[in-house]
């Protein structure tokens with residue numbers, strides 16, 4: 562059932578989690594599917610419900626930085642600096658684990674990803690549950706992450722109760738940063754951008770898998786190696802010289818129509834005039850607003866019967882890096898250059 566975020570409902574779902582059940586809750590990034598991080602059976606049930614590969618570890622959600630002590634003995638100076646700069650917020654820190662979490666949460670790694678979300682309902686749910694909440698995004702593995710309660714319901718129906726916090730603020734998952742070395746490494750980009758990390762701690766690396774097919778390169782974050790965020794429609798990213806790229810999309814679109822497909826071009830506001838009368842869905846004026854709308858646009862494209870989606874490669878500075886990271890995975894790395 563979709564539940565309004567009243568005190569009573571938050572207490573009810575906290576009790577579900579405390580007693581070994583699963584509940585879905587909003588965060589500022591995407592909706593999560595949460596269980597008591599110390600209850601291996603409950604966490605296993607999340608993997609089963611999502612159809613998630615066992616080698617893909619979960620993020621552990623906390624409501625206070627002091628809770629890190631229960632999962633790690635090594636909250637490094639680097640991690641602390643990032644935490645005080647960006648928590649609560651859309652950032653997960655990979656730190657050394659103390660081995661106390663069940664292996665299913667960390668997929669047997671000696672590290673754990675932790676996050677202090679900036680969402681009032683998530684915060685109260687974690688606090689009220691009296692534990693740490695292990696939670697992946699609340700979608701069936703491989704499909705676009707949920708940015709509203711209805712998306713969770715579309716994937717899982719009545720399987721779990723869903724705390725409705727409305728549309729999520731950011732619409733893309735947290736930035737995952739490995740802090741176990743000297744220099745922070747961005748494993749999955751998000752709204753905490755490389756530029757922001759560098760400003761905070763003076764240094765940053767971007768993992769090679771961020772814009773590359775990590776089935777081929779080595780994925781820093783296990784989750785980056787899977788085909789992800791995919792609608793049923795075929796997604797193609799079109800790159801190339803600014804002067805020919807729109808023309809190239811138009812040719813592909815027209816060919817697709819003549820073959821009986823139902824294509825749509827998904828683009829930024831500034832680009833829409835390049836595509837004439839062809840069907841376009843505008844994601845927003847800039848990368849941040851595009852990121853916020855991306856996953857619901859992918860879901861809507863399926864619902865509205867589009868079978869082909871064309872994206873124009875966009876600038877990868879700032880939040881643009883996270884946007885292109887998700888779009889490339891939605892496209893299964895089909896890029897026309």
Ligand code: TXA
Nearest residue numbers: 590592593618619672673674697698734735782783784
């Ligand atoms: O914004 C978010 O992060 C959302 C909300 C619910 O908090 N959660 C989320 O979880 O996106 P999930 O499970 O969909 O993605 C977790 C990512 C995966 O790419 C996973 O491989 C990576 O974090 N991860 C988790 N633990 C890790 C670790 N110890 N080392 C490297 N990567 C890790």
Ligand code: MG
Nearest residue numbers: 697698706734
């Ligand atoms: Mg996910």
